[in-house]
Amino acid sequence: EPKQRGFRFRYECEGPSHGGLPGASSEKNRRTYPTVKISNYVGHARVEVQLVTHTDPLASTRTAWWAVHCTENGTCMVDVGPNDLTASFSNLGILHVTKKSASHDRRQPINTQHLRSTESSILKEAKELGKVMDLNIVRLKFTAYLQDSNGGFTRALKPVVSNAIYDSKSPNASNLKISRMDKTCGTVLGGDEIFLLCDKVQKDDIEIRFYEEDEGGWEAFGDFSPTDVHKQYAIVFKTPPYHSAEIERPVTVFLQLKRKKAGDSSDPKQFTLHPSVQGKPRPF
Amino acid sequence: EPKQRGFRFRYECEGPSHGGLPGASSEKNRRTYPTVKISNYVGHARVEVQLVTHTDPLASTRTAWWAVHCTENGTCMVDVGPNDLTASFSNLGILHVTKKSASHDRRQPINTQHLRSTESSILKEAKELGKVMDLNIVRLKFTAYLQDSNGGFTRALKPVVSNAIYDSKSPNASNLKISRMDKTCGTVLGGDEIFLLCDKVQKDDIEIRFYEEDEGGWEAFGDFSPTDVHKQYAIVFKTPPYHSAEIERPVTVFLQLKRKKAGDSSDPKQFTLHPSVQGKPRPF
DNA sequence: CAATGGGGAATCCCCATAG
DNA sequence: CAATGGGGAATCCCCCTAG
Numbered sequence: 001e002p003k004q005r006g007f008r009f010r011y012e013c014e015g016p017s018h019g020g021l022p023g024a025s026s027e028k029n030r031r032t033y034p035t036v037k038i039s040n041y042v043g044h045a046r047v048e049v050q051l052v053t054h055t056d057p058l059a060s061t062r063t064a065w066w067a068v069h070c071t072e073n074g075t076c077m078v079d080v081g082p083n084d085l086t087a088s089f090s091n092l093g094i095l096h097v098t099k100k101s102a103s104h105d106r107r108q109p110i111n112t113q114h115l116r117s118t119e120s121s122i123l124k125e126a127k128e129l130g131k132v133m134d135l136n137i138v139r140l141k142f143t144a145y146l147q148d149s150n151g152g153f154t155r156a157l158k159p160v161v162s163n164a165i166y167d168s169k170s171p172n173a174s175n176l177k178i179s180r181m182d183k184t185c186g187t188v189l190g191g192d193e194i195f196l197l198c199d200k201v202q203k204d205d206i207e208i209r210f211y212e213e214d215e216g217g218w219e220a221f222g223d224f225s226p227t228d229v230h231k232q233y234a235i236v237f238k239t240p241p242y243h244s245a246e247i248e249r250p251v252t253v254f255l256q257l258k259r260k261k262a263g264d265s266s267d268p269k270q271f272t273l274h275p276s277v278q279g280k281p282r283p284f
Numbered sequence: 285e286p287k288q289r290g291f292r293f294r295y296e297c298e299g300p301s302h303g304g305l306p307g308a309s310s311e312k313n314r315r316t317y318p319t320v321k322i323s324n325y326v327g328h329a330r331v332e333v334q335l336v337t338h339t340d341p342l343a344s345t346r347t348a349w350w351a352v353h354c355t356e357n358g359t360c361m362v363d364v365g366p367n368d369l370t371a372s373f374s375n376l377g378i379l380h381v382t383k384k385s386a387s388h389d390r391r392q393p394i395n396t397q398h399l400r401s402t403e404s405s406i407l408k409e410a411k412e413l414g415k416v417m418d419l420n421i422v423r424l425k426f427t428a429y430l431q432d433s434n435g436g437f438t439r440a441l442k443p444v445v446s447n448a449i450y451d452s453k454s455p456n457a458s459n460l461k462i463s464r465m466d467k468t469c470g471t472v473l474g475g476d477e478i479f480l481l482c483d484k485v486q487k488d489d490i491e492i493r494f495y496e497e498d499e500g501g502w503e504a505f506g507d508f509s510p511t512d513v514h515k516q517y518a519i520v521f522k523t524p525p526y527h528s529a530e531i532e533r534p535v536t537v538f539l540q541l542k543r544k545k546a547g548d549s550s551d552p553k554q555f556t557l558h559p560s561v562q563g564k565p566r567p568f
Numbered sequence: 569c570a571a572t573g574g575g576g577a578a579t580c581c582c583c584a585t586a587g
Numbered sequence: 588c589a590a591t592g593g594g595g596a597a598t599c600c601c602c603c604t605a606g
Binding site for chain 2: 179180182193195197199200230231232233234236
C-alpha cells in the first residue's frame with residue numbers, strides 16, 4: 001500500500017526524480033515502497049500498475065489525468081518470480097496533467113464544424129469532471145499477468161486497487177501542521193486568545209480540536225471564525241473551557257488542527273490548563 | 285502622475301476591466317487618473333501613452349512586455365484642445381505578458397536551423413532581461429503631437445515620463461500591511477516576543493521598525509531571523525529596548541514593516557512601552 | 569554532481585461586493 | 588447584469604541539503 005498523504009504530485013515541467021511514492025509504512029531511514037504479492041502461485045508473472053480515479057477505481061482511466069513514471073520508456077511493470085512473487089515499485093511518480101494538455105489528449109471528432117466551441121466545451125467538461133472526481137486523489141491499480149503455455153503474460157488476474165493517495169500540494173489534502181503558538185498554557189475557564197502559526201489550511205474547512213487522551217475522551221474546539229484565519233497560515237482563536245473548572249493542579253491536554261471534511265488532523269501539541277486564579281470569580 | 289503602488293497588473297487571461305490605473309492623488313471617493321497637460325499652447329493636440337521600462341525610460345519599449353488597454357481597438361491616445369489641453373487617461377490597464385508569449389513576440393529568424401534551441405535560448409534571454417529590468421516596474425511615457433498646417437498630428441513634443449509604477453501583486457512591491465499583533469505593549473527593556481500577522485513579505489527583505497515621531501527620532505528594529513518569518517505572512521520577533529530605561533510612565537511609540545531594499549513601509553501601529561516593573565532589576 | 573524535498577514566484581481562475 | 592477589487596488555486600521554477 002502507498003502512503004496516503006504527504007506525497008506531492010508533480011507537473012511534467014518539474015522534471016523527473018523528485019522522489020518516488022513511498023509505502024504506507026515508510027520511515028525516514030527505512031524506506032519502503034508500494035508492493036503487491038501474488039499468492040498461491042509459483043512461476044513467472046508480470047505485474048503492471050495503473051493510476052485510476054479515487055471514486056470509480058475499477059472502471060476508469062479513460063482520461064489519463066496522471067501518468068506514472070517508473071521506467072525510462074514509460075511502461076510501468078515489473079516481472080517477478082519464479083519464487084518470490086513480491087513486486088515492489090520503488091520509483092513511482094505521479095504526474096499532474098494540466099487542464100490544457102488534458103483537453104488535447106482527448107481524441108476529438110476533428111471534422112466537426114465547431115472549431116471554437118470545442119475548446120471551451122472541453123474546458124467546461126473538465127471542470128464538471130473535476131467536481132465529481134477530485135483530480136488530486138488517485139489510487140494505484142495493480143494487475144498481475146501469469147504466463148500462459150507459450151510463455152506470454154496473458155492470463156490476467158483480478159486487479160487490486162490501493163487505498164487513496166492525496167496530492168500533498170493540493171490545498172485540501174496537504175499535511176496539517178502546527179508550527180508555533182504564542183502561548184502553550186491558559187486557564188481552565190477558556191477564553192484565552194492564542195495566535196497559532198500553521199501550514200496551509202482552508203479557512204472554511206479547519207477546526208482546532210482540544211482533547212484528552214483517556215477513553216471517555218473530553219474534546220472541545222477552539223473558538224474562531226473564518227476571518228480569524230490569516231492568509232491560510234495563521235489562526236487567532238480562543239481556547240474552549242475545560243470540562244471541569246474544579247481542578248486543583250494544572251492539567252495537560254492536547255490540541256490539533258483537524259479538517260472538517262476529510263477528518264484528517266495534524267500532530268498534536270501540548271497545552272496546559274491552569275486552575276482559575278484564587279479569588280477570581282468564575283463567570284456564570 | 286500615476287499612483288506608484290497598490291495597482292495590480294493583470295494577465296490577458298484575466299479579462300479586461302479590473303479597474304484603471306489611478307492617479308497619485310486618487311482617493312476612495314474622489315478618483316483621479318494619470319493626467320498630462322500641454323503648456324503654452326492653444327489648439328488641438330493628440331496625446332499618446334506608452335509603457336516603458338523602469339530603468340531605461342527614454343529609450344525602450346522594444347519588447348512589449350506590457351500592453352496598455354485603454355480603448356477597444358488597442359490604441360492609447362486622446363485628442364485634446366483647443367482650449368483645455370489636459371489629457372486624462374481614465375482606463376489604463378497594465379497587462380503582464382507571460383514569458384511564453386513574450387518569446388513568441390520576438391520576430392525570429394524563422395529559417396535558421398535551430399528549431400529546439402531557439403526556444404530555450406529565448407527563455408534564457410528573457411531571464412537575463414528579467415534580471416536587469418524588473419518586469420514588475422514600469423513607467424508611462426506620454427508623447428504629445430501638435431497639429432501641423434495640414435491638420436495632421438505630426439509635430440511631436442518631447443515625451444514626458446511618469447514616476448515608476450509597481451505591480452502590487454509582485455512579491456517585492458506589494459503593499460506592506462500589519463493586520464494583527466498578539467500584544468500591543470511591552471516593557472521599556474525590550475525582549476518581549478510578539479506574533480505579528482501581515483500581508484505577504486519576503487523573509488530576507490523585511491524589517492520591523494520601531495520609532496518615535498519627534499524629530500531627533502529614535503528608531504530601533506525588531507529582533508528576528510528569516511526563519512522567524514512564517515510562510516511570508518507572519519513574523520515572530522522580539523521588541524527592541526527603548527533608548528532610555530528610565531521612564532516614569534508609559535510611552536507610546538510606533539512600529540511598521542519596512543522593506544530593506546525598496547525602503548517602503550506599512551502604515552504604522554501603536555505600541556506602548558511600560559516602565560520596567562518595580563523591583564525587577566535591569567539586566568546589565 | 570544528481571536525487572530528494574520543499575519554498576515561493578508567476579500565472580490563472582473565480583468569488584464577493586457595489587453600482 | 589458588468590465593473591471593480593481581491594483571495595486563493597493551479598502551475599511552474601528554482602534553491603537547499605544530503606548523499
